[in-house]
Amino acid sequence: MRRVTVNRILLALVGLVLLALGVAVLIGSLNLQRHWDFTLPPSWPFSGPKDVLLTNHDRTLYRSRDWWWPVGIASLAVVFLGMLWWLLGQAHTRRLRQLRIDSGDGQGALLRGRAVENVLVAESEAYEGVEWAGAALVPRRGGPFARLILGLAPHAAPRDLVAGLDAEVLANARTSAGLRELPAEARLRAVKHRARRVS
Template sequence: MILMLKAVNRVLLGLLGLGLFALGGGVLLGGLDLQRRWDFGMPGWWPFRGPDDVVLGVEGRTRWREEGWWWPTVIAVLAVLLVLLLWWLLAQRGQRLDRVLVNSEDGAPARLNGRTLENVIEEEAQALDGVSHAHVRLTGRRTAPTARVRLLLEPHADPARTLGRLIRETLAHARDSAGLDRLPSKVRLREARHRARRTA
């Protein structure tokens, strides 16, 4: 089901991108008057034929002027459309994996709960010296997950040393335990800021 939704999502994104590309290209052709310069024609229904053409002509702008509901409705619809597109854009960010297919060494792949693997990596990362808090999220494909790791470091921590241990120990252990060939990772380090305490 998830794979089908991802495929539909990609098709819709592709069609939307293709439509916007065609529309933008057509407007650019008209705006630069390339039909006349390069001596070619556009379909009869295409509204942008030259630099003087506009998206919404005088008739379109004044047609519903007497109707008080028209422009508020147009603005509301465009606002809702913008919110939906922004939500869709944010939803395209790496989605969390619910399952990871691991090598069970008997010829049949086993399914490992993605959250369980995230928790294991988080616990091992938080056990590293200088790490105050760790957050891990697995994204990508079930057979080829990617780990997104955020570490909150104590002020005394050595970022280079902590990152090296995270890669060599924590992530390598998770990769080997799950029987994965690779476990690409994106790591973000941030220093914890403690508030100064007043002393009497």
């Protein structure tokens, strides 16, 4: 959860910086300060449509130095690869693909994580008061961790439902997978039904 929060804060900051830069370029390139009759601070980077980001002097300042082009290209490559890694990290889902269980013969067996998730979903939806369910197994240091999302019927009692799921559904999953414990997080959502006219 902390990693998700940090990612969202960083994405928001990067978005704000890019938005501010885009607004600065837009105001200068469209000459809005003259059309709409307002003044810009003296430190504003773009004050007119003919302004450039780098002056002629700035662009040619280090051209004769041997280190300039390798450092410039390497820096841009590092920034690009870092942003690409960050983007791929956002799209990557951390799900447990396989569980190693004790089969009793000393070798063990592999159980697909998706199979355990499907069983959790099926048993949760069969439970009284649950209209739909979703489940995901994620890896943790101490072992697998289950995340459940449950759509509750209007008559469901959340406290009794969570206690029953822990005593039955999660207990069955622990027993069938040969796990000592299976910590879980359940998110409960109320199912909204559309009103229907009765004649």
